[in-house]
Amino acid sequence: MSVYLSSSEDYEALLDQYDTWLFDCDGVLWRGDQVVDGVVQVLHILRKRGKKMIFVTNNATKSRKDYKKKFDQVGLEVHVDEIYGSAYAAAVYISSVIKLPKEKKxxxxxxxxxxxxxxxxxxxxxxxxxxxxxxxxxxKLENFTLDPDVAAVVCGLDTRINYTKLSKAFQYLTRNPGCLFIATNEDSTYPTSHGTLPGAGAVWAPLRFALDRDPIVTGKPMKTMLDCVKAKVNFDPHKTIMVGDRLNTDILFGQNGGLATLLVLTGVTTKEDITGPSASTIVPKFVTSSLGDLRSVEKAP
Amino acid sequence: MSVYLSSSEDYEALLDQYDTWLFDCDGVLWRGDQVVDGVVQVLHILRKRGKKMIFVTNNATKSRKDYKKKFDQVGLEVHVDEIYGSAYAAAVYISSVIKLPKEKKxxxxxxxxxxxxxxxxxxxxxxxxxxxxxxxxxxKLENFTLDPDVAAVVCGLDTRINYTKLSKAFQYLTRNPGCLFIATNEDSTYPTSHGTLPGAGAVWAPLRFALDRDPIVTGKPMKTMLDCVKAKVNFDPHKTIMVGDRLNTDILFGQNGGLATLLVLTGVTTKEDITGPSASTIVPKFVTSSLGDLRSVEKAP
Structure with missing residues (x-):
């Protein structure tokens, strides 16, 4: 059973308990281009209290440097080295985990x-x-030349997805022996300020279906992403909490890493998804309606 | 266990046994733009012997009239009303089965x-x-106007698939109450004379994944397709045979309709797919290496 937080005392206790705060971004800090009400103040409070903050995103369309601009734009002060994206995790996985030889592509x-x-x-x-x-x-397959040095196909959200890209990727995965199939993340959808759109998992779904083969996923909820964070940041899992809006990515990611979890309802998951007979089997430790709620710890006179 | 056919006596017996012949096209009659060796003669023989012939294709990129041109081009004489495509089946399903009101789209x-x-x-x-x-x-979702009269999304192979189409379809399927999700066929790949490419099932896989919902499929192996044929052609299922190159579409389609089945190995399925420990559970009644083999019934002096 999740603990529902709603009073400033609840939030004060939460702040006392956790030193390192991992945040999902879309649906937690902002929706589309709009920062979630109160989040600017909450991040200020956390920083003032000396909390370590890490922003973990499955957004693979932006590099960490680009993603920093998104924080700037919505008025959130963070450092590039506090940001961990699934594109970065995929690149690190290729360069450092499978150690792809330099002549391969x-x-x-x-x-x-x-x-x-x-x-x-x-x-x-x-x-x-x-x-x-x-x-x-x-x-035209007859005009396509297979590059024998392609040893992996890596897929992230691509809003310029098209049949040429899918067909080329399919050729590499079926014709280059041992070619790896890697995906940054498997989010089926993603929230924008104007509604929901198909996510990265939908973009590479054609390859999964045509190949009847699952990719290696480097983003949340996979361990690869936390390995990336661990390689750079020291934290005590018992004093660390993962905050997110999705059960099957964020909350599962926290649980896979042995972290406490806080679900917020400003994104994909609704209260109905976590209550009643058809509720998910992924149960967050804590639930609050919005990350912005935590500002109440400093509202009292 | 399938019966492997190889002698002119085998083929003569097959011709005696079946009056109505249903054919898949890609991978059976031709591959890409090349007619399979001997098929021109075999169709001549069948017609000469008064066999009823029906060409059943999951190709949803062409209308029956367009598809007729493909037969002409490779030198096969058929009539438009002998051709049944999955696009036609989808249109008939919408107009005659669910009887979509005329003001809907x-x-x-x-x-x-x-x-x-x-x-x-x-x-x-x-x-x-x-x-x-x-x-x-x-x-841009903010520039998109949802048409409330859209009551179904219908998907076929679309080699100009892109994020705009997927996003619009996703909006209709999530925001228009009761909007139906219909697909012409679920072929994961399709054969061309230069190799294999992602099929219709791969094109709508993003929607299935983003929606976590399966479409209604009107093509092979589904009954909708055979209902279309039955509405127009009289045939005795006991004297009818379905010839195809795919186990999970053609052969299953024949079996679902209570027809005999003949697998040819000029398309997707290889001998390895139907023998050994990992063989499919879909077992054709007959197997021959190519439809062209049947011409041997008229080769002897």
């Missing part, structure tokens, strides 16, 4: 942010934002 | 052939080949 379904993280990790790539692959012209 | 992910069949059945539609929806420009 990856084929990218994804946007500039994913390319930037790969470049920073020294991974050669093709596809991605290459104009030749961003086309609705019909794909 | 469908949103199309698909190509001109699907639009033509819908138009012929008097179904109003939007999306499809509309230039506004065939773009890689970023999709």
């Amino acid at each position: 990856v084929y990218v379904i994804g946007q500039a942010g994913l390319e930037e993280e790969l470049r920073d990790e020294g991974v050669s790539f093709l596809g991605g934002t290459d104009p030749a692959d961003n086309t609705l012209e019909s794909f | 469908v949103y199309v992910i698909g190509q001109a052939g699907l639009e033509e069949e819908l138009r012929d059945e008097g179904v109003s539609f939007l999306g499809g080949t509309d230039p506004a929806d065939n773009t890689l420009e970023s999709f």
